[in-house]
Amino acid sequence: MNLIAMVATVVATIVLVSTDAAEAYTLFGRLVPIFAFVTGMSVVVNIAAQVGVFDAVTRALETVAPVRAGARRQALWSGLILISIVVTVFLSLDTTAILLTPLAIAVARRNGLNLMAVAFAVVWIANIASLHLPVSNLTNLLALSGGGFTSELDYITAAWVPATIATGIAVAAALVINRLPERITSTTAHHPRREQVVADPLLRPSLITLGLLLPALASPIPYWLSSSVAAVVMVVLAALKRRDLLRLHLIPWPSLLLATAMSTVATAVSVLGGAQLVQAMLDDATPLTIATTGAVAANLLNxxxxxxxxxPAVSTTQGYLALLIGVNTGPIITPWASLATLLWHDQLLRAGVQIRWRTFILFGLILAPVAVVVPALSLML
Incomplete structure (x- = not known):
């Protein structure tokens, strides 16, 4: 798949530059910050995970939970859902996928929570609850940069109703799956012993770096700059104290390559006449039609x-919102529909948890129509 994606990217880039160089530069200008952000966060999170940061965080979360087993599991489960929502809303769905997945799995293992339910709750909330703020989803940032909204405040004002409805659906789905029997393959991934984690020379600096990064991501500082600076800090610290952590697999290269290839191909097709075709197909379309089309396209492409x-088929605020509902809440069926899903699955594998894609697809086929249709209908009231 990597070779196919690479060839597709090269061919599409050549076609795009040959037909419309300005469009090619615009595309890359919009995508570069996105992939810089994902790359930086992946480096930060994967180094932090290896030095025991998530073990330290989970111990803190478990410390405040009740001692009694039933109340403890309920409190930890509710806490994970709440944290997933907050991180998705303020720090983006990709941050939730790569930051909270190992945290949630660690909490679930230590406290007897349903691993399957916890894993799905994280990925569903990451995708479906990503409408609230422009920074919640990179597609929201694309809509803002493309002129879909006059300002961040304009976006928040327009999106809060469908965003709240979508988040409620994600939480309800998480509660339902928590009542189902656990059917996943889980192995015990290698984790340092607690004494080694505490003694790791990078533990404290990593905690400080993450502690500074999270509020920076919610500030006016460009999101890609914050994650890139944090990644450089982590790499320098690792180079000085733990060179064994510096490996190429810190960055999810296959996921980034696949998303780049699909984005380049989509833009090349649009320049070659796809934009006119899309405009003709969705001319005077309802928000429900636009949202459904967006969900289908996201699951077919990304x-x-x-x-x-x-x-190109939307020009109004309502049209942009409908499209965002489709491409944000709908891509929970195919593995490649959302970069966050690929990042989530990568973190699951690193944690020794194997969820079959056919299980993910089956649940997605049930949940996606509800997650797309109900918020879209709210735009028509």
Whole structure:
């Protein structure tokens, strides 16, 4: 798949530059900050995980939970859902996927929570609850940069109703799956012993770096700059104290390559006449139709290229919101529909948890129609 994605990227880039160099530069200008952010966060999170940061965080979370077993599990489960929502809303769905997945799995293992339910709760909330703020989802940032909204405040004002409805659906789905029997393959991944984690020379600096990074991501500082600076700090610290941590697999190269290929192909197709075709198909379409089309396109391609391909067909705030509902809440069926899903699955594998893609697809086929249709209908009231 990597070779196919690479060839597709090269061919599409050549076609795009040959037909419309300005469009190619615009595309790359919009995508570079996105992938810089994901790359930086992946480096930070994966180094932090290896030095025991998530073990330290889970111990703190468990410390405040009740001692009695039933109340403890309920409190930890509710806490994980709440944290997932807050991180998704303020720090983006990709941050939730790569930051909270190992944390949630660690908490679930230590306290007897349903691993399958916890894993799905994280990925569903990451995707479906990503409408609230522009920074919640990178497609929201694309809509803002493309002129879909006059300002961040304009976006928040317009999106709060469908965003709240979508988040409620995600939470309800998480509660339902928590009542189902656990059917996943889980192995015990290698984790340092607690004494080694506490003694690791990078533990304290990593905690400080993450502690400074999270509020920075919610500030006016460019999100890609914050994650890139944090990644450089972590790499320098590792180079000085733990060179064994510096490996190429810290960055999810296959996921980034696949998303780049699909985005480039989508834009090339749009320049070659796809934009006119999309405009003709969705001319005077209802928000429900636009949202459904966006969800289907996201699951066939990926949510970022789906947004780029369908963006020429929308021009109003309502149209942009409908498209965002489709490409944000809908891509929970195919593995490649959302970069966050690929990052989530990568973190599961690193934690020794194997969820079959057919299980993910089956649940997605049930949940996606509800997650797309109900918020879209709210735009028509």
């Amino acid at each position: 949510n970022i290229p789906a947004f780029l391909a369908l963006e």
